[in-house]
Amino acid sequence: MQKKAIRLHNISFTYVGRQQKALEGISLSFRGGEFVGIIGPVGSGKTTLLCCCNGLAPKEIRGKFSGKAELFGKDIAKMGFPEISRACSMVFQDPNDQIFNLTVEEEVAFGLLNRGVPREQALAAARKAVERVGLLERLHDDPSDLSSGQKQKVAIACALASDSKAILLDEPVSSLDWRSSQEVYALLDALVHEGKTVIATEQDTCLLSKHATRIIVMDEGRVKKDGGVEVLTSGLIEKLGLRPPAGMACLNTR
């Protein structure tokens, strides 16, 4: 039995100034080597759930939080961000909002430098991570000159460089074309094979049906279903206004 990477126990969260709970009574656990796809309508609490997994909520995102979140057996509430970032990385939906350095290399090394890793070592790790996402020739380029897909790969390289055991991704391919999306998901597959925990929120059920090993369906801050990829064809997806995987939808409507 593999050790639990992330464990959430009865998590509830309400944003400051709002009445409605963004998350209500969420209890989940994620193991190493799992590729978890979180799906649900807009505003269902997917991103908030990710933010609870790495302590952004309530440490940075203010709100009323209850319950307990653990990262590799440690209470996240008692961990600082430098420690959390060693165990868990996050890739945000829009890479334009998170990239701020003048070169790809500096951007990817940023997390390691924060941990006190010597500069030379951090740059070497950044180089390796950038090579892995296939952008080595852009290592010294300005990230703002890159395409959306390349920027998202830089954001993923930031997570790779930190060599954390869990990676959280918030709709990582929402602004990418089909080919780039496939490349990003192939990379995530490789990470899962290395034993890392990958948790991604996603609207594209086709991608999830091909790559995820576990699907969590969320609505109104609650987990509606938690199971294998068969969840995507259970009818719940359509009920929530989402599109089921294309091939399966054709079969259902015939």
Next chain:
Amino acid sequence: MLGCVKKKSPVHLLDARAKLALLAIFMLAQIFAPLAYAPLFFAATLGFFAVSRIDFFEVVKSRKALLLLPLLPSLLRVLFEKGSVEFAGMLLPAGIVNGSLNFIFLCSLVYTPVLFALTTAPSQISSALRFYRMPRRWAFIFSVAFVSVHYIQRKAERTIAAQRARGCKRNAFAIMLPVLHACFRRARTLSYSMASRGFDPDSP
């Protein structure tokens, strides 16, 4: 963006601490020197751009909003005699000379820090500021602010284009509000992203 970071000029390679000290000395010298010396300082600024292999005019073109900073005070100065606060109400030869010198002086004052930001990585700016005893939190804020200028510029251009497409021509609010909103959103997401990458502003 200008893609200037690809260049390996002497200005790019100069230590950030030395660059920051030279920038401070250069700017103070400009401020305290008589206005008549402004062309000399401006020529030096153009020289710095040339050495760093960055096209000065390309920088001005890609950051048009920055040009307003030297332009507006200089236009006002054209209408006043040197040393007088009395509005002349007409173009005066002395005012034109003063306004032109003032414009050159302010251009140099605005674009030298821009060159610094274009040739120095934020982490190096931050390290340099910390070397001069600035608290880590403030050093980081300054370094990110330096490199965020181009983001704001870009956002403003996109917003203007979007508003024009909707038939809105000259409405400052229609441009300012979306730009401000985008800036606040970026600041928020950036802070989350940095926290998730282990950044602690209060760490030693």
